[in-house]
Amino acid sequence: MSxxxxxxxxxxxxxxxxxxxxxxxxxxxxxxxxYDTKQILADQLEHIEETSQRRGDGYVNLALLTDGLxxxxxxxxxxxxxxxxxxxxRRRFQLADxxxxxxxxxxxxxxxxxxxxxxxxxxxxxxxxxxxxxxxxIAAILGIPHxxxxxxxxxxxxxxxERYRAIEQELRETSERLELRDVRVIPxxxxxxxxxxxxxxxxxxxxxxxxxxxxxxxxxxxEIAGDRxxxxxxxxxxxxxxxxxxxxxxYRGYGGQVAGGVWAxxxxxxxxxxxxxxxxxxxxxxxxxxxxxxxxxxxTIRLEDALDVSRGDMLADPMESPTVARELxxxxxxMAERPLEPRTRLVVKHTTRTVRAIADELLSxxxxxxxxxxxxxxxxxxxxxxxxxxxxxxxLAVDSYAENRATGAFIxxxxxxxxxxxxxxxxxxxx
Amino acid sequence: MIQVPVHLSHxxxxxxxxxxxxxxxxxxxxxxxxxxxxxxxxxVLLRLAExxxxxxxxxxxxxxxxxxxxxxxxxxxxxxxxxELGETLLVASVQESIDNGRVVEETGPRASRNQLQTTxxxxxxxxxxxxxxxxxxxxxxxxxxxKERIFSFRDDFGQWNPRAQRPELWNLYNGRLRRxxxxxxxxxxxxxxxxxxxxxxxxxxxxxxxxxxxEREVFRRDGMLYAVSEFVERQDDEDPFTVSVxxxxxxxxxxxxxxxxxxxxxxxxxxxxxxxRVTERGETRADDRASEAAMExxxxxxxx
Ligand SMILES: Nc1nc2c(ncn2[C@@H]2O[C@H](COP(=O)(O)OP(=O)(O)O)[C@@H](O)[C@H]2O)c(=O)[nH]1
Numbered sequence: 001m002s003x004x005x006x007x008x009x010x011x012x013x014x015x016x017x018x019x020x021x022x023x024x025x026x027x028x029x030x031x032x033x034x035y036d037t038k039q040i041l042a043d044q045l046e047h048i049e050e051t052s053q054r055r056g057d058g059y060v061n062l063a064l065l066t067d068g069l070x071x072x073x074x075x076x077x078x079x080x081x082x083x084x085x086x087x088x089x090r091r092r093f094q095l096a097d098x099x100x101x102x103x104x105x106x107x108x109x110x111x112x113x114x115x116x117x118x119x120x121x122x123x124x125x126x127x128x129x130x131x132x133x134x135x136x137x138i139a140a141i142l143g144i145p146h147x148x149x150x151x152x153x154x155x156x157x158x159x160x161x162e163r164y165r166a167i168e169q170e171l172r173e174t175s176e177r178l179e180l181r182d183v184r185v186i187p188x189x190x191x192x193x194x195x196x197x198x199x200x201x202x203x204x205x206x207x208x209x210x211x212x213x214x215x216x217x218x219x220x221x222x223e224i225a226g227d228r229x230x231x232x233x234x235x236x237x238x239x240x241x242x243x244x245x246x247x248x249x250x251y252r253g254y255g256g257q258v259a260g261g262v263w264a265x266x267x268x269x270x271x272x273x274x275x276x277x278x279x280x281x282x283x284x285x286x287x288x289x290x291x292x293x294x295x296x297x298x299x300t301i302r303l304e305d306a307l308d309v310s311r312g313d314m315l316a317d318p319m320e321s322p323t324v325a326r327e328l329x330x331x332x333x334x335m336a337e338r339p340l341e342p343r344t345r346l347v348v349k350h351t352t353r354t355v356r357a358i359a360d361e362l363l364s365x366x367x368x369x370x371x372x373x374x375x376x377x378x379x380x381x382x383x384x385x386x387x388x389x390x391x392x393x394x395x396l397a398v399d400s401y402a403e404n405r406a407t408g409a410f411i412x413x414x415x416x417x418x419x420x421x422x423x424x425x426x427x428x429x430x431x
Numbered sequence: 432m433i434q435v436p437v438h439l440s441h442x443x444x445x446x447x448x449x450x451x452x453x454x455x456x457x458x459x460x461x462x463x464x465x466x467x468x469x470x471x472x473x474x475v476l477l478r479l480a481e482x483x484x485x486x487x488x489x490x491x492x493x494x495x496x497x498x499x500x501x502x503x504x505x506x507x508x509x510x511x512x513x514x515e516l517g518e519t520l521l522v523a524s525v526q527e528s529i530d531n532g533r534v535v536e537e538t539g540p541r542a543s544r545n546q547l548q549t550t551x552x553x554x555x556x557x558x559x560x561x562x563x564x565x566x567x568x569x570x571x572x573x574x575x576x577x578k579e580r581i582f583s584f585r586d587d588f589g590q591w592n593p594r595a596q597r598p599e600l601w602n603l604y605n606g607r608l609r610r611x612x613x614x615x616x617x618x619x620x621x622x623x624x625x626x627x628x629x630x631x632x633x634x635x636x637x638x639x640x641x642x643x644x645x646e647r648e649v650f651r652r653d654g655m656l657y658a659v660s661e662f663v664e665r666q667d668d669e670d671p672f673t674v675s676v677x678x679x680x681x682x683x684x685x686x687x688x689x690x691x692x693x694x695x696x697x698x699x700x701x702x703x704x705x706x707x708r709v710t711e712r713g714e715t716r717a718d719d720r721a722s723e724a725a726m727e728x729x730x731x732x733x734x735x
Pocket of ligand 1: 022063153
């Protein structure tokens with residue numbers, strides 16, 4: 001199989017995040033994926049072969065490919081999300097590896113925020129455990145459209161179909177409860193490579209009873225183009241382009257990344273929060289005018305009228321416009337050591353707009369063990385997931401996160417340290 | 432309903448992400464600068480800045496940290512390219528840092544000015560009071576980078592503290608600085624070497640000629656090929672010979688290795704790199720050229 005360069009240039013990008021408890025085999029799985037898709041260059045391979053031998057592993061330990069993280073874990077220091085790329089003939093993959101540890105929620109939320117797909121690992125001997133439910137829960141609140149549950153270490157349960165079916169059944173209940181739309185369960189052995197990239201060998205073939213795709217086959221074919229919001233036009237203005245040169249004397253363009261819908265010249269526009277109306281004169285890029293721009297593209301939009309539009313304004317479809325909100329209710333993941341007390345002042349960055357806010361009321365916090373809501377917590381600790389009501393000093397044009405991941409998300413910034421201290425997903429908005 | 436082409440390619444997505452990042456830096460920071468080496472990654476950065484701000488001008492100057500040992504072809508390209516764009520070029524010179532006694536030149540056959548660049552860069556940042564430097568580093572270059580943020584904060588001494596990084600969520604970057612801090616921003620963090628080459632091909636970007644196979648007088652050291660130049664002292668057993676080579680990076684002449692190659696066009700180079708990364712399944716090792724080239728990639732310092 002050879003891949004031509006033009007084929008490679010047309011591949012889609014799939015962003016994924018991996019999650020699993022310590023020792024479920026996540027490093028081995030990632031190593032296996034990279035190894036079996038031939039991403040490992042000769043010198044890297046030599047390095048891990050040598051290290052495996054020195055450690056007396058008795059096999060080439062693919063987990064060592066991510067040993068930077070391993071070393072940190074052994075030293076018990078801060079664990080962080082690591083990003084990796086790999087490519088096959090069919091897709092380009094961007095992987096956020098969120099290691100499991102105390103800081104787990106924060107890491108996974110970070111990696112999950114941009115993910116199209118989450119791989120959640122579990123150990124076939126242990127089945128669905130608390131961590132599995134927690135990871136599924138995070139995938140659900142972060143709105144990750146596709147989930148794969150990798151039932152790993154099947155070799156340690158004699159590749160038992162019965163064991164696998166029981167786990168599958170339990171997972172079905174969890175995903176229904178969490179309203180996860182697309183969950184694919186795949187039995188595998190990351191160590192042997194069965195059902196990761198290749199089907200795997202063995203006499204007889206170890207999991208002949210499984211007739212679904214391997215992990216890679218699924219990653220290469222899962223339909224992601226439909227995940228964008230193409231129905232509701234949203235365009236946060238990021239940068240105003242005003243050359244004031246002789247050739248572009250009256251030019252005024254709005255640079256930004258389309259957050260929703262399909263944009264074209266002639267579209268009606270409302271500018272929020274002001275509420276003024278205009279129409280799209282042109283959608284352009286460096287290459288000239290575009291017929292259309294869809295969610296995800298960075299473009300420049302010009303309007304027919306010379307309105308005073310600036311960074312932080314939102315252009316939208318007047319027929320289905322976002323809510324101009326003074327008050328928000330949101331799911332918050334708290335990411336700072338310092339707890340969040342009710343009535344704390346914070347800064348909210350939403351799309352390209354930054355406003356001051358007060359965390360008026362802590363409505364409930366999720367019990368990380370039972371995933372049940374506990375009403376009215378006194379404060380939020382690091383890694384807590386909670387429902388919080390905010391009052392905003394200035395209005396924001398928002399959608400619910402369930403409707404639009406770009407216009408429904410915000411980060412929280414502590415003004416005294418300038419640190420990012422939380423992630424927010426809007427549930428509802430009041431004007 | 433109109434039929435909409437919703438399949439953005441990976442290059443479209445990476446470009447959209449990077450343009451968004453470049454605009455965010457311009458909007459959130461007061462005095463950014465774009466670092467430009469004349470190398471392929473920073474050539475892509477210039478293109479992204481055009482995408483972000485045209486028909487306006489760049490809201491920041493372009494700066495090169497010149498080691499004084501650069502390939503002449505690259506310097507020629509640098510000056511011409513920035514002039515064509517009509518943007519401002521600043522040159523921070525390592526030679527000046529040496530002359531001013533800020534740094535001490537290494538001596539001997541393995542002398543290199545790579546380490547010295549950092550001081551020159553930090554001095555220039557201080558002199559111009561820049562608060563953000565946009566660079567072309569990528570996460571696939573080395574392991575430590577895999578965890579580095581796109582907005583990567585540096586203390587007063589330009590140091591990165593990997594243990595105290597801000598979480599980076601969605602496309603919502605927090606560019607707020609603490610006192611004395613600066614930020615390095617890497618818009619093409621998520622790109623691979625292959626993505627960069629594919630993008631150059633797609634955008635039809637001109638590159639300095641040393642990126643393509645050409646006949647050159649080289650010598651072999653530690654299994655790598657280096658250009659013969661006035662900046663490198665050869666040892667007795669390092670006999671020069673002429674072969675067809677290309678460079679994968681364009682750093683200091685004294686420590687930038689070449690790879691033997693016949694790839695004379697952009698398409699040939701993309702094909703060569705694609706082949707080193709995506710080989711047939713079943714083949715267990717990448718070929719020798721791949722490993723040699725990869726080592727070279729890793730040797731590259733420029734770690735600002
Ligand atoms: N038998 C068996 N062992 C596995 C499998 N996957 C991983 N392991 C082993 O489980 C241990 C933990 O794996 P590792 O990848 O380091 O787990 P992580 O903590 O999730 O990254 C190691 O000893 C692996 O060799 C598998 O599919 N089968």
